[in-house]
Amino acid sequence: MTSNGGFSLTLPILDGKNYDRWRNQMKAIFGFQEVFEVVQHGYQELGEGATEAQRTIYKEAKKRDCKALFLLHQCVDGANYEKINGAETAKQAWDCLEKSYEGMAKIKKVKLQQLRRQYELLQMEDSDSVAEYMTKILALSNQMRSCGKVLKEKSLVEKVLRTLTCKYDHIVVAIEESKNLEELKIEELQASLESHELRLKERNPEKTGDQALQARFTKKPHNQWSKRGNNKWRSNEQGLTGRKPDI
Structure with missing residues (x-):
């Protein structure tokens, strides 16, 4: 159209x-x-x-x-x-x-109870990025809105700050002390948390696969040499024990 x-x-x-x-x-x-x-x-x-x-x-x-x-x-x-x-x-x-579709009102009421329970129990996992966790929060919020429950911006902000993992504790304290939570937008909160997340990744780089492979490679020659040395020593020992004594 x-x-x-x-x-x-x-x-x-x-x-x-x-x-x-x-x-x-x-x-x-x-x-x-x-x-x-x-x-x-x-x-x-x-x-x-x-x-x-x-x-x-x-x-x-x-x-x-x-x-x-x-x-x-x-x-x-x-x-x-x-x-x-x-x-x-x-x-x-x-x-x-x-x-x-009036009959859907009862279904929506039951569904809303389930969604509120999920929302209350939701916590950030260690494997979650900030963006992933914010998506979970907003998805539940939108589903609750479709069932007639509209969450205020402040409620969403407080939920996020309350349920982050411990590695965000100091940034949470900084936000609570420097920001007015009554006026803080969820988008602003996400931007602050993602900036902190990026700094954490820069300060704690993980070991790459190449480094691990190199570490394994450097150990092999030593093990092989030790094995060959042991075999050589054993063969010499056998040769010595197999000789007849001189008369």
Whole structure:
């Protein structure tokens, strides 16, 4: 689909498993197409004796509603299309889909409890990089948001600082003393931690495979020489013990 701005839009498709994400994407598309208000509130039908101005407003509202309904038809799979096929307005179709997925509210509540438990127990592992751990935190945060729980920025910052491994203790203390945690953004925190992580790697370089191989190589000649020396000594000893005594 091509937008009014002339670029191509990839439309999301509701397939029954992605309703929360689909709904958020559709709200953005409706807003971009300037039809979100008519989807939420509908439009008023013309009464008898309508003025010319009222007819003009009605005509524009009807046009926006047709555009929104067309978008909804394009953004659902076959099963969901059958649910809204009889809707005459975009609001009717939108409300129908919302009611169809109301049962997901109970599922979302149970899922949110599980996600909160995972979030509370989450700790940084020794094998995690800062970027990997931040991704875990943000992924859980986004899943909780989709279930209706929005975590504040301060809560995320405090969670990260509280659950880092001990090698970050001194940088955590420095951040807590020098930064206002009420205003600190999660992106700023990640940048500070990654800078510290980089300095740690520079100060503690690991042994390369070439160094280990070289160490093994330098030991071999000594072992082989010792083995040959032992064999030579044993052969000499056998020769001496095998000689007959002179009379």
